Amino acid sequence: MLKLTKLIVSNSGVRNIRILSASCYKSDISLETLYPNSKQNIFTPSPPSLSQEKFNGYIPIDQLQISYDRASGPGGQNVNKVATKVDLRFHVQSANWIPEKAKQQLIENNKMKINKEGFLIIKSDLTRYQQMNLADALEKLRNLIREAEKPKNVELSPETLEKIRKRQEIAANQRLIQKRQKSATKEGRKEPSLDL
């Protein structure tokens, strides 16, 4: 196709191939007609500005440490060789892209996932594809941050409290019944004692 257009161009006396390129022809349903107010050429938009109030969902990927490992489970040679498990970690305290308010809550909520050096570790081996696992890990991270942003419900209604208390009481009673039954069984196995 390229050769053909070159031939055409050179023989019809037109100097530059760009003159015959796509940008010249505009039909009735060209993108300029359909979206006259939009930028017609692809550009790289700047990332959304960070706000200290709410997490906007943007994660700077270069501030994360992503490494790949082999996943577990069945799968033979493929699972043994292909590195599809994703290990994502970053230093929480120094992450300026998480709002301060949410950061403290995040650390408190995920104490088990943060190591001695202060790195939050997220792993994913959900799918058989590395890219999908990375997407899953990022999704997990976003969910953790959003969870940390939620207001903590300290206030419980009196009805809920009563429910919880009743449940705890029933559980304790059940436990004691079980205990007494077991104790009786064990007594029954002993030699009968003659208390005079």
Add this chain to the structure above:
Amino acid sequence: MASLKHTSEKALQMLRSLPRLSLANIRDNPHSRIKTKRGRGQHRGDFHGNGQKRWTVLRLGYDCSNSPFYLRFKYEPYYQGHHLRRQYPPITLKTLQMLIDSNRLDTSRPIDVASLCTTGLFQIFPDEKQFGFQLIDEGAECFKAKINIEVQHASELVIAAIEKNGGVIRTAYYDQKALHALRDPKKFFERGLPIPRRMIPPQDAVEYYSNPKNRGYLADPEAISHERLVLAQKYGYKLPKIEDDPQYNMLIETKDPRQIFYGLEPGIVVNLKDKCIIKPKVDV
């Protein structure tokens, strides 16, 4: 002097003195032709391996009942209209990478159905309800090329894999007539017909091609730029700055929705013999 000769040298020397090859002095390699065992005679005769009375070979589909399954259910509602559905023969990213590495595809120009069919490895049969190619995500982890590609369908992972490497992917619809012309441009030009206008997609496809998430050719270009960032954030890669790319002009090159070939408008007649193009005086 006794010299150490390679076996091939010895063989060639032998060949020089041997008689000319003919059917009379060649034979098969040992055990290459296996004599088929005929079902006749002492060992394979009588019941031909199928016993006297107790076991017979049952016909295909027979399930020992009066009404076998394949005759009871002559059709299933789930595949209704399958013969009318649009088909998109798949191309994996793995194959695409292989073609680029072996120089069968030119990445310095946009790739479309015509480029893919010209490689000789893929064919499109519009008569068999095939509407173009779709890209499959097999090989997404090893895809490293920066290309401007136009296919008819692509999944999210494929789009992510291509944009991660700084490339551009668009999905575009070609109606049957346009596809006939595009899959073999030379053959079409030899017919001497004016290039037709590409028709808009059918109703059930308009939504797909107007969606920036699918990088549709009828979608808002600014929305597509935004979606590129969204996808980069989803799949965890830094979106390369496409404006700083030296091949920016090639990467943003797109066809008009009514255009079939790059650089040629509808209505143009391409004269291969005289090597010129004839443009219409009236706008098509």
